[in-house]
Amino acid sequence: MTEAVLEVSNLSKSFGGVDAVRDVSFALAPGELLAMIGPNGAGKTTCFNMISGQLSPNRGSIAFRGADGERRELVGLRPREIWRLGVGRTFQITATYPSMTVAENVQMALISHNRRIFNPTRLARALYRDRALELLETVGMAEQADRAASILAYGDLKRMELAIALANEPRLLLMDEPTAGMAPQERIELMKLTAGIVRDQGVSVLFTEHDVDVVFAHSHRVMVLARGQLIAQGTAEEVRADPHVQEVYLGGGTTFGHGAGEAEHV
Structure with a gap:
């Protein structure tokens, strides 16, 4: 039996x-x-936020198995420590350096990953550029490497953020509302890209999403939360047919097969 990359047990926060x-x-x-x-x-x-270390749970366990096969408890670790173990993350609202170029944004993540951030012996813009270009090629952004991040279209900004998230060679990638604010075609393209990375690199991805069409088209499994509790999990077909899930979504004003809702607040 294959050992899980992430095991979450009785996780609770009030x-x-x-x-x-x-x-x-x-x-x-x-x-x-x-x-x-x-x-x-x-x-x-x-x-x-608990998995990535930005919040501490009241109780529960978050165990991560890195590339070395060692199982580590993430509860109690800081976000940077968790990132260094091989957990990447994208956010609902992109966090990038608009004054830098696309490549330089990725280079900053690579400099941090390689612990060179405090090394003044070389100009930062010369460090890890080739690797940055490789990551940008992975997300279809290599041709825009020298453009300022401030002038990118929103969909391209999301793809650049994905390249940044891949800079620490993650075994686990957390994507919080990756397609929020994107046009329908951009959503499809980003999730196809993510699915390709999962297939080609073996990265495990946990993502939240309000657009259930995106969810059912691209996920291997789906789990459903309501009022802080896990109420269902399984394949897209199993979750789609679950009466409790249908009731929760109808009660929340969302029906299966229709677009994204508002951003998550809790």
Whole structure:
């Protein structure tokens, strides 16, 4: 049996007595594209923030198995420590350097990954450019390497962010609302690109998404959160047919087969 890249057990987080996430457990296999969906306020982003170290859970375990095969507990580690273990992440709102070029943005991530950020012996723009171009080629952005990030179209900005997230050679990639704000065709292209990276590089991906058409078209498995609890998980067909899931989405104002909702707030 293949050992999971990520094992989450009884993960829980409350804010002021309100349970944002309650006893969530799941596992992510190597090379799997796993979607986490749910209505606004379901706890998706809170889960992501606990896995990446930006929030500490009240209880539960988050175990990550890196490229060396060693199983490590992520609870208690800082975001940078988790990133260095091989966990990449993209965000709902892109966090890039608009004054830098596309290549320089990726180079900054590579400099950090290679622990050269405090080494003043060479100009930063000369470091790891070839590797940056390779990553940009992976996401279809090599031709725009020398453009300023500030003038990129939004879809291209998202692809650049994906290249940045790949700079630490992640075994696990967390993508929080990767297609938020994108046009329908851009959503399809980005998720096709992500699915190709999963297939070609064996990266495991956990992503949240409001556009269920994107979810059902590209994910290997789907899990559904509602009011902080995991209410269903399985294949797209199993989740689509689940009466409880249908009830939750109808109650939240979203029906299967129709576009994205608002951004996650909890």
